[in-house]
Amino acid sequence: MNDTTTTAEPTAATVTDEVRLALEDDIRQGRLRPGDALDVKAVAERFGISRTPAKEALLQLAAAGLMNFSPRRGAVVTRLEPREIFGMLEVLAVLEAEAARLSARRMSNEQRQALDAVQIEAGQAAERDDIAAYTELNFRLHGLIYQGCDNAYLAGQIVRIRERLAAYRPVSFERPGRMSASHREHGAIVRAIVRGDEPEAHRAMTEHITVGGTAQAELMLRMR
Incomplete structure (x- = not known):
């Protein structure tokens, strides 16, 4: 009988959630301030992931109202009126x-x-x-x-x-x-x-x- 166990590879959804939660914490703790820009490439490099889950995490933050997308700057922490x-x-x-x-x-x-x-x-x-x-x-x-x-x-x-x-x-x-x-x-x-x-x-x-x-x-x- 083989007692070896296998560890499941993290799914794209799991990686996206982890990145989103980490960025949410950065916003909540003030490490990211309103108006700060986040580049998909920089996010991917920071977390050692591909651009797809990095972009999805930013899109989820935008859907929650925490980020906006600017044609020139990319994802930007939301400034409120x-x-x-x-x-x-x-x-x-x-x-x-x-x-x-x-x-x-x-x-x-x-x-x-x-x-x-x-x-x-x-x-x-x-x-x-x-x-x-x-x-x-x-x-x-x-x-x-x-x-x-x-x-x-x-x-x-x-x-x-x-x-x-x-x-x-x-x-x-x-x-x-x-x-x-x-x-x-x-x-x-x-x-x-x-x-x-x-x-x-x-x-x-x-x-x-x-x-x-x-x-x-x-x-x-x-x-x-």
């Missing part, structure tokens, strides 16, 4: 507040504990002034709330808007005091969710998105 920015933030405040309210009602004890743990870790990142770590933990904390609301349609709408704003997120934490303020705002949200206080969770999230969104929008407009 002021009206788009403020419109998205207004809708986001409504949707995220409802997600927080539902999470206060529906989250399991394990989910509440996980949320509290991420909040503690985010506080440590804020104390270190570690923007990259805080950006990732901010992403995780909000993600736990989307999961906890137990409404896939609501969560999907929020994620789509947040993806469009992803390139601007790390920059908002570069504003002096914004990271610490964000952590304090998260604290009010987390405490309300953990104790099951739906009205307070809704109020705290509305304030967080409104206050944080205003600061973020100001920086977004400076980056244009």
Whole structure:
């Protein structure tokens, strides 16, 4: 009997997904900024792949609204118009507040504990002034709330808007005091969710998105 095993070669779809996720992370962490250009050849060389999956990854990012294609520059990280920015933030405040309210009602004890743990870790990142770590933990904390609301349609709408704003997120934490303020705002949200206080969770999230969104929008407009 032959005990040897074979490892499947990665498919084009798998490679494309890996590249897309890596580039999404670059955008979310601020390594790629609005207006930055990405050449298919350069992407292929960076990941050691052919141009076909590299181009497909960029097309998927464009479909998600994270990239645009320019005849002269190729793929470019999306720059948003002021009206788009403020419109998205207004809708986001409504949707995220409802997600927080539902999470206060529906989250399991394990989910509440996980949320509290991420909040503690985010506080440590804020104390270190570690923007990259805080950006990732901010992403995780909000993600736990989307999961906890137990409404896939609501969560999907929020994620789509947040993806469009992803390139601007790390920059908002570069504003002096914004990271610490964000952590304090998260604290009010987390405490309300953990104790099951739906009205307070809704109020705290509305304030967080409104206050944080205003600061973020100001920086977004400076980056244009």
